[in-house]
Amino acid sequence: MDNLVQTAESFQQIYQRACDRKGGATALEALLGQSATAADIAAIPDNLLLGELTKKVFQSGFVWRVVRQKWPGFCEVFFDFDIEKMLLMSDEMLEAKARDERIIRNAAKVFTIRHNAMMIDDIARKHGSFARFLADWPVSDITGLWAYLKKHGARLGGNTGPYALRAIGKDTFILSDDVEAYLRATNVFDGGVSSKRSLQQIQQQFNLWQQQSGRSMQQLSQIIALSVGENVVGMQR
Incomplete structure (x- = not known):
């Protein structure tokens, strides 16, 4: 330096x-x-936001390029991250998907998808959508949003949450x-x-x-x- x-x-x-x-x-x-503008962020479908959280979870500690290459497979295996479908997945279904060769086979990270879908669903019920919740959070307390994602989500601590926010356009x-x-x-x-x-x-x-x-x-x-x-x-x- x-x-x-x-x-x-x-x-x-x-x-x-x-x-x-x-x-x-x-x-x-x-x-x-x-x-992005707050209006642009608020218009993002919640399934795409779950996908972005998932992408950053899998990229954490791994080669980002490989995750990007396999991303079409992730979208196929997890039904484009449809929130309702993710909520309905049993442990057995998630374990089976964690063995699918179309994705990066990491069971612990696969289970975060359902957990983070539950967080998104809970927030959407209270705020209309997860996207609106993110859009409305004040940038002057962006570390507070980091802490919220870490506490209520799965594997979103460290820089994973901030990188996911940056990817969807939230100023951080x-x-x-x-x-x-x-x-x-x-x-x-x-x-x-x-x-x-x-x-x-x-x-x-x-x-x-x-x-x-x-x-x-x-x-x-x-x-x-x-x-x-x-x-x-x-x-x-």
Whole structure:
């Protein structure tokens, strides 16, 4: 990591360093993603959201490319993740599907599909749809949504939940290795990265940077990641 002052920097300081490292503002901006609108997220069918949660569960600790290659098989085996059909699956049915060669055969992860379908169904009964629930959750407390998914879902802790949210367009920062290292080096937090206190401190800092910049949480974490680590333009690896 580059030499950093041992205190949280302003967004402008971080942005300027990222520009310097990536070859200018135009080059940096081309690397940044865009989050979806709340209306777009609210319109996503809940079965597609279950599919995205499942994809990220299977990608966790595994080769993402292999999961993507096998994804059509997952959709066939699990009926395009129809919520009602997933709720009706017995343990025996799930065990049988966990042996299907069209998917990645991991029984523990296969069982998360029914569990997460139950979470989605419960939320949909209270909020109209899981998609609406996600769309309405305030970005200023995005770590609270992470905690909710971890508590009520299956295998959605760590970065799995945040990556799933990012995939469906919900604005969220990601605590990648570079982002976590930066936040620790600048004393934004000093405990375990997944502790409630640390996540509150990290959220507060991102909220401040958002107020300073008007940027989405997604772009803020991308800019931080691009401002540190070994991703300098022209670097010899």
